[in-house]
Amino acid sequence: MISRRSSFKAAAGIAAAATLGIKPSFAADTVIKVGINLSLTGADAESAARIANGAILAFEEANAAHAVKGYKFEAVKFDDATATAGQYDPAQAATNARKMVSDKAFVAALGPQMSGAGKAMAPILSWGNLATITPSSTNPDLTNPKFAAQYMPAGKAIYFRTVATDAFQGPNMANYMADTLKVKSVFILDDSGAYGVGLADAFQGQAEKRGIKILGRDRLDPKATDYAAILTKIKSLNPDAMYYGGVGQAGVKLVKQSYEIIPKVIKAGGDGVYGADILKGAGFPAVDGWYATNASPHVTEDPKVAKFSEAFHAKFNMFPEDYSATCYVGAQVIIQAAKNLVAAGKPVTRDAVRDAIGGIKLADSLIGPVEFDEYGDVKNKIISVFQVKQNKDKPIDDMDAQFRYVGIAPAVS
């Protein structure tokens, strides 16, 4: 957006440049739009803001440095959450996808945050040949060749990820439970969403293989408020651990009530639990001790990422999370794709960008080397494990202070 004052300055700049006989390159810059579809309101809004800002930072840096000659990026945010759903709404996600596809100026997209939204968007994006890079949706089906007819009906990969999937997140955590936490029996819950069910299924499969006894499996209604009945049942079965596949809407209530009813059971979840919304909503002491995983390398404490974190904090006055970094890298992939096209003398169109993303290679991004396989998955898949441990000196929503990084979950061999 150009304010009146900055447009005046720009006009003055053009005038000055004209008198000096320099052709102002930015005046002719073609605007290329990138849609950012996240759950900006509702239960996952906190995290969404942090993720979106990762991309905005990348595009602003690229624009400031005139990274792609003759082009200027414009990030357009879309919200796929609705008031009635209270969280992401697949129907809204589909509507957003149609909006992006129908506007030729959109050459690529970032998002969605949630796999349930991704499942609604992927077929529409596929027919429109609009590539999206998701910083956080981890349901394996979306890039699974088995479901290609459903999620890439037009044939080409359009759903790229800068994160690993639940096909790794769930099983690797099962390994971590068996190897490090010495868990012998577990009760599994999911929140009936695409992400939650997939994650819990993947966890369950590997847990069975590792000889962890599955004492039961149940499904939470994210809109219900009382989980005491199922938690009492879990208490009566006396498992070593409880695994929860799901996001914050049911998660916050589960964390609170499980602290009351099964305080001694080891409790773990996926990246749906790894968020500031869980910390703030459930609060201490309820959330203390929970394990969570994230489908990306843990970088926000990495010294080489300090510059990114500082710039992020200075600009947005909030702390980045790991998915801020994956989103930043996602944006970099799009920028790099455009750059490669310009270098090869090709126009930056939607089809060209999709093809360019498929062949991209970033040797040393914030999250390490980035390269995609033929279905859109990132090749370098790492699952980080965290445990909540209260740090009273830091704000409750400071993810790095409250989630202690405990290592990488062992991959399935």
Place this chain on the structure above:
Amino acid sequence: MTSMDVFLQQAINGLSLGSMYALLALGFTLVYGIMELINFSHFNVFMVGSMIAMLTLEALGVVGQETVMTGLPLAAVLIVAFAVVMLTCGALGVGIERFLLRPLRNVKGPAAMITTIGISYVLFNVVLITLGSDAKNFPNPLPPIKFEIGGAVLRLREILIWAIAIILMGGLTYFVQFTKLGKAMRATAQDPEAARMMGVKVDRVVMMAFFVSSALAGACGLIFGLYYNLAKVDIGFAAGLRAFTAAVLGGIGNVPGAMLGGVLIGLIESSAGQIVGTAWTDVVIFGLLVLVLVFRPAGLLGRLAPNKS
């Protein structure tokens, strides 16, 4: 835990849930009994109540679960919180009735009911915009006192919820049965025209019904927060729907019916969670509701007021 412990624990869970549903169900039933109006704004008056309760407790200096109070300070804080919440919610209910529903009083058809749905969404969105959609950590000053009964755990908050629910329901029964205004209410429920002719100020009675039901919803919002340590913008729909079901199950318009229905739904919910799994709880609840209505169309205890149509 032995199976006896599990049974006892689920009974405790179910009774706590049931007390909350019963308090909410009373609101539906009171208004329906007098106006034959299903008041869907009740869902979110309850939610607004929990938000007001949260803000009140925060204003009284309670922070998250870290502030623990006992004895007199605890009693004082709770009494102030209940008073504030019940009065503001009562006033909200009266406002809704006076300015939004009274103009529609003589309009035939579902206009008034649709209006209440609209009001419900307005309340929802006002809270959504002002306070946001995230789950809030409800300030709770209750000390974490527990009693172990075999393997089952009975917490202070459960005892408190039951006590408050019983006091409020007892008060309401007394009010409806033995006070002059209560008598006027029952008279209006039976026949508004005749009541008016006998000198009952019907407008006042209707207003009172809204005040009482909304105050109960507010109290329920506070109890809900104390029980779950949670306030969230979307709690109204889930809890409200169950409470409405409870009112229908007990016999809508029937005060003891609403209490019975609420407790029953609570118990069914917790036993269904134990026996068939949470994923099937709604199926069980609504399945039983359909069954009951097939054999007793007026609900378990039936309607007390004669049918006006």
